Amino acid sequence: MNKLKVFVVLCLISTFAYAGGYRVSTQSNTQLAMGHTGVAVVNNADILFFNPAGIVHLENKLNISAGGFGVFSDVKYQNEEFGTSFETESEVSTPIYLYATYKVSEDFAVGLGIYTPYGSNVTWPTDWAGSHLVNEIDLSAIFIQPTLSYQLFDSVSIGGGPILAIGAVTFNRNASRTLTDEEGVRSNIEIEDSGITAWGWSAGLMFTPDDRFSLGFNYRSLIDIESTEGTATFSNFPNSSLTGIDVDENGSATAGFNATLPLPAELTVGMSYKWDKLLLAFDYNRTLWSEYNSLDLEFSNGATSINPRNYKDASTWRLGAQYEFTEKLTVRGGYYFDESPVQSGFFAPETPRNDSNNYTFGLSYKVNSKLSIDTSFLFVQFKEINESYDFFFDTGATTPAPFAGTYKSSAFIGGLGITYSM
Amino acid sequence: MKNLNIKFIALFLAGTAIIGCDDEFDNAIEDGGVYTSGEADFSKFVTLGNSLTAGFADNALYLSGQLNSYPNIIAGQMQFAGGGEFNQPLVNDNTGGLLAGGVQIRPNRLVLASDGNGTPAGPVVLDATPTTDITNKVTGPLNNFGVPGARVFHLAAPGYGALAGVATGTANPYYARFSSSESSTVIDDAIAANGTFFTLWIGNNDILGYATSGGLGVDNNELNNIDPAAQGDNSITNNNVFARVYQQLVDGLTANGAKGALVNIPDVTSIPFFTTVPSQALSPVDPNFGPQIPLLNQVYGGLNQIFAAFGQPDRQISFSTSAASGLVVRDNDLVDLSQNPSFVGALVPLVQGIGDSFNLTLNTAQATGLAQILAPQFGQIRQATPSDLITFTAATLLGENNQQLLGTLTDAQVPVELARALTANGITFPLGDEFVLDDDEQDRITAAQTAYNATIEAIAIANDLAYVDVRTELSRVATSGISYNGGVLTSTYASGGAFSLDGVHPTARGYAFTANTIIDAINAQYDSTLPKVDIGAYDSIQLSDSAQ
Numbered sequence: 001m002n003k004l005k006v007f008v009v010l011c012l013i014s015t016f017a018y019a020g021g022y023r024v025s026t027q028s029n030t031q032l033a034m035g036h037t038g039v040a041v042v043n044n045a046d047i048l049f050f051n052p053a054g055i056v057h058l059e060n061k062l063n064i065s066a067g068g069f070g071v072f073s074d075v076k077y078q079n080e081e082f083g084t085s086f087e088t089e090s091e092v093s094t095p096i097y098l099y100a101t102y103k104v105s106e107d108f109a110v111g112l113g114i115y116t117p118y119g120s121n122v123t124w125p126t127d128w129a130g131s132h133l134v135n136e137i138d139l140s141a142i143f144i145q146p147t148l149s150y151q152l153f154d155s156v157s158i159g160g161g162p163i164l165a166i167g168a169v170t171f172n173r174n175a176s177r178t179l180t181d182e183e184g185v186r187s188n189i190e191i192e193d194s195g196i197t198a199w200g201w202s203a204g205l206m207f208t209p210d211d212r213f214s215l216g217f218n219y220r221s222l223i224d225i226e227s228t229e230g231t232a233t234f235s236n237f238p239n240s241s242l243t244g245i246d247v248d249e250n251g252s253a254t255a256g257f258n259a260t261l262p263l264p265a266e267l268t269v270g271m272s273y274k275w276d277k278l279l280l281a282f283d284y285n286r287t288l289w290s291e292y293n294s295l296d297l298e299f300s301n302g303a304t305s306i307n308p309r310n311y312k313d314a315s316t317w318r319l320g321a322q323y324e325f326t327e328k329l330t331v332r333g334g335y336y337f338d339e340s341p342v343q344s345g346f347f348a349p350e351t352p353r354n355d356s357n358n359y360t361f362g363l364s365y366k367v368n369s370k371l372s373i374d375t376s377f378l379f380v381q382f383k384e385i386n387e388s389y390d391f392f393f394d395t396g397a398t399t400p401a402p403f404a405g406t407y408k409s410s411a412f413i414g415g416l417g418i419t420y421s422m
Numbered sequence: 423m424k425n426l427n428i429k430f431i432a433l434f435l436a437g438t439a440i441i442g443c444d445d446e447f448d449n450a451i452e453d454g455g456v457y458t459s460g461e462a463d464f465s466k467f468v469t470l471g472n473s474l475t476a477g478f479a480d481n482a483l484y485l486s487g488q489l490n491s492y493p494n495i496i497a498g499q500m501q502f503a504g505g506g507e508f509n510q511p512l513v514n515d516n517t518g519g520l521l522a523g524g525v526q527i528r529p530n531r532l533v534l535a536s537d538g539n540g541t542p543a544g545p546v547v548l549d550a551t552p553t554t555d556i557t558n559k560v561t562g563p564l565n566n567f568g569v570p571g572a573r574v575f576h577l578a579a580p581g582y583g584a585l586a587g588v589a590t591g592t593a594n595p596y597y598a599r600f601s602s603s604e605s606s607t608v609i610d611d612a613i614a615a616n617g618t619f620f621t622l623w624i625g626n627n628d629i630l631g632y633a634t635s636g637g638l639g640v641d642n643n644e645l646n647n648i649d650p651a652a653q654g655d656n657s658i659t660n661n662n663v664f665a666r667v668y669q670q671l672v673d674g675l676t677a678n679g680a681k682g683a684l685v686n687i688p689d690v691t692s693i694p695f696f697t698t699v700p701s702q703a704l705s706p707v708d709p710n711f712g713p714q715i716p717l718l719n720q721v722y723g724g725l726n727q728i729f730a731a732f733g734q735p736d737r738q739i740s741f742s743t744s745a746a747s748g749l750v751v752r753d754n755d756l757v758d759l760s761q762n763p764s765f766v767g768a769l770v771p772l773v774q775g776i777g778d779s780f781n782l783t784l785n786t787a788q789a790t791g792l793a794q795i796l797a798p799q800f801g802q803i804r805q806a807t808p809s810d811l812i813t814f815t816a817a818t819l820l821g822e823n824n825q826q827l828l829g830t831l832t833d834a835q836v837p838v839e840l841a842r843a844l845t846a847n848g849i850t851f852p853l854g855d856e857f858v859l860d861d862d863e864q865d866r867i868t869a870a871q872t873a874y875n876a877t878i879e880a881i882a883i884a885n886d887l888a889y890v891d892v893r894t895e896l897s898r899v900a901t902s903g904i905s906y907n908g909g910v911l912t913s914t915y916a917s918g919g920a921f922s923l924d925g926v927h928p929t930a931r932g933y934a935f936t937a938n939t940i941i942d943a944i945n946a947q948y949d950s951t952l953p954k955v956d957i958g959a960y961d962s963i964q965l966s967d968s969a970q
Contacts, residue, residue: 085452
């Protein structure tokens with residue numbers, strides 16, 4: 001029996017919330033612990049994110065869930081041809097979530113969710129070998145989603161709601177591989193914008209033929225973050241009309257800019273099966289990243305920066321399990337395979353993501369009948385990859401200057417949350 | 423049962439922790455061991471040479487130029503294979519320029535100016551205040567003993583770094599900044615650094631001063647002058663002097679068993695200083711020149727007859743209306759006809775003819791006066807041949823008026839229109855001999871260069887040192903260009919990427935290419951695996967409209 005258990009645990013590890021691009025799958029501690037499955041898992045108010053149709057299935061009248069994470073990520077770059085090596089110095093990012101649902105009647109529930117599904121924080125050493133592509137990028141978006149859910153038939157519920165997205169972006173890169181001011185300081189461009197708002201929506205359906213089996217479906221729409229009121233700062237430019245940037249005596253200039261960053265639509269189908277104290281879940285996500293063709297910046301001073309991205313739609317396969325060891329203690333584990341939307345030759349160091357294997361686990365401890373504390377842990381494993389970004393051109397050059405090298409990324413996420421119901 | 427569960431949780435945690443900690447490269451550069459030093463020992467790298475070794479560029483020694491010197495680039499790559507720190511006599515700023523006791527003795531660096539509307543206008547001296555004073559001696563250990571301006575014999579000359587000798591011209595201000603004493607030699611200071619590996623690149627200035635001065639100095643090979651202390655300025659160093667001193671330098675550097683690389687001397691035709699201004703610069707489609715061709719041919723036709731009458735039938739000057747023609751140049755090797763007393767008289771009818779073309783009737787006295795002024799101008803001239811090399815310093819003069827003669831003519835009451843017509847540089851007023859490297863001068867340079875390179879190669883072979891054929895690599899840059907990640911490196915002035923705005927010294931990108939060439943030779947000689955650098959990551963020329 002023990003040998004079998006050891007085997008099962010090791011299998012969980014070997015086959016067991018970061019996603020490709022700038023999607024960060026950290027919208028629930030209980031669900032992240034299960035491989036971030038959840039479109040067909042009715043555990044707590046977190047279902048509002050995974051599937052709005054599920055909130056009507058929550059047993060309690062009021063359900064509140066809140067939590068946060070620490071994302072510790074690290075990317076190493078090296079190029080053996082030239083002997084260059086660098087490592088990111090990214091700050092710890094802290095995605096959060098808050099969900100509240102209220103059951104108005106047996107077949108009707110309302111809720112409100114606040115969560116941060118997109119974000120990216122990559123900080124390379126300033127003036128590193130790829131600084132003409134990115135020194136630092138910090139993207140964040142907060143989604144606010146009022147939600148309604150209705151039990152349409154005995155076995156079918158639906159739900160949905162509008163999403164208000166509030167985005168912010170800071171992006172810093174050097175002007176080129178070599179441009180400097182007269183003092184030899186690298187010329188730099190930084191764009192910054194915050195409080196950008198955009199609307200989208202989420203809708204779901206849940207099919208529950210019996211007490212054990214659930215089938216879920218969720219679609220969250222594309223939201224385009226269109227930045228039109230931000231500021232671009234040009235600094236340490238030489239005093240020369242040949243740069244096209246008209247600078248002051250300090251080599252600085254500011255301008256407005258226009259840019260659009262798509263937060264792509266995501267389609268999820270999944271199922272769960274409950275067997276006594278054990279619950280198994282499977283989710284499949286399809287993120288429609290092909291929307292992200294190019295990051296084009298148009299500055300008000302006439303300069304432009306065209307950066308092809310050519311992302312492809314990408315899938316994520318998620319498996320999760322939870323087991324109620326005791327009345328107070330629930331243990332969860334999960335695995336997911338996350339396919340990168342980045343295509344070969346478009347591997348830019350701003351989102352250096354390749355396919356990853358993700359291992360999750362976590363615990364919930366029930367303090368009393370109303371309150372429980374949830375923890376989750378995620379280890380993201382990226383394979384070492386040789387890749388390049390082939391679409392950078394020096395000023396006036398007709399041949400591209402690919403930025404190539406070997407990347408090795410890793411990420412660890414730890415989260416803590418509470419769920420409360422009454 | 424509960425204890426057992428905790429054990430399983432522990433197993434799970436341990437297993438995932440092991441998976442989660444895998445964030446290292448299979449073959450991490452940071453951990454070392456990727457690159458090897460082979461038979462060489464890079465732990466202490468010492469470099470000896472001239473401006474090229476110092477990182478001189480844009481007619482100045484400035485900080486970022488030094489940081490991108492080929493020795494510093496190579497030293498950086500050597501650090502992957504046992505290399506130690508590399509100290510250079512860094513200047514204070516990116517302005518370049520040198521002070522001696524607060525007085526500026528070397529100019530600021532050149533930058534590329536624009537016309538203010540996005541079009542390049544040409545090199546200008548950067549407007550900034552230099553802060554590097556040679557009287558503030560550099561202290562601390564050094565690895566780079568590159569001295570701008572040094573010729574081979576300078577490296578072994580006592581007192582070449584004497585502060586007291588800078589003002590009198592017997593010492594070098596760059597070496598005076600870091601010389602170990604008033605009587606030290608560069609080679610002794612380099613030997614005292616006790617390197618385990620060295621590069622030596624010297625000999626460029628032993629022909630270059632002669633070349634950039636248009637061959638004004640002497641060829642010490644023709645003079646058979648073997649005194650290293652009396653080779654003179656703007657001259658070609660005697661081959662035997664070169665060989666003897668070069669051997670002495672290598673003996674000194676290898677005395678402790680150090681290995682190293684010897685770098686040969688590139689062709690002067692590899693540098694934009696001699697390839698930017700074409701000798702056949704006068705184009706009939708140039709609106710400022712083409713319409714003048716008939717009159718010019720009429721005048722020079724008369725002059726050609728005078729040349730023939732004075733026994734110089736080969737001096738034929740004429741301008742084609744269908745193709746570019748050669749500039750008019752002074753050649754000191756020609757017989758100066760103005761020394762012949764009857765030359766002025768012969769010019770008088772010609773001068774009267776020119777006057778007629780400008781609707782001026784000149785009487786004999788007036789024409790004779792003008793002929794006397796013009797005789798030295800016409801007495802020693804010829805038309806540039808396609809093989810003549812014109813120096814870059816002529817670029818800004820061509821077609822402009824020679825101000826000195828213009829003044830003389832206007833003082834002599836010659837009408838301004840005629841005075842201007844008679845003083846157009848390279849057309850009616852010959853380019854001076856200092857702007858032209860003719861065939862004979864080029865032959866002298868090539869002969870010396872060939873001898874130097876033979877010496878360098880023989881000494882490299884005799885001492886089992888790497889021989890770096892930079893000559894071949896830089897001629898590839900000049901002829902076909904070298905493709906790199908993001909472009910093609912050529913020797914085209916300003917835009918080619920390889921050469922700085924002085925037209926002689928490389929840019930940081932050119933130095934990076936040189937460093938790669940040397941690294942290749944080192945790896946081949948010593949079975950080391952030093953990585954090369956990405957030359958596209960190195961800057962070429964500095965843009966700035968902040969002109970002095």
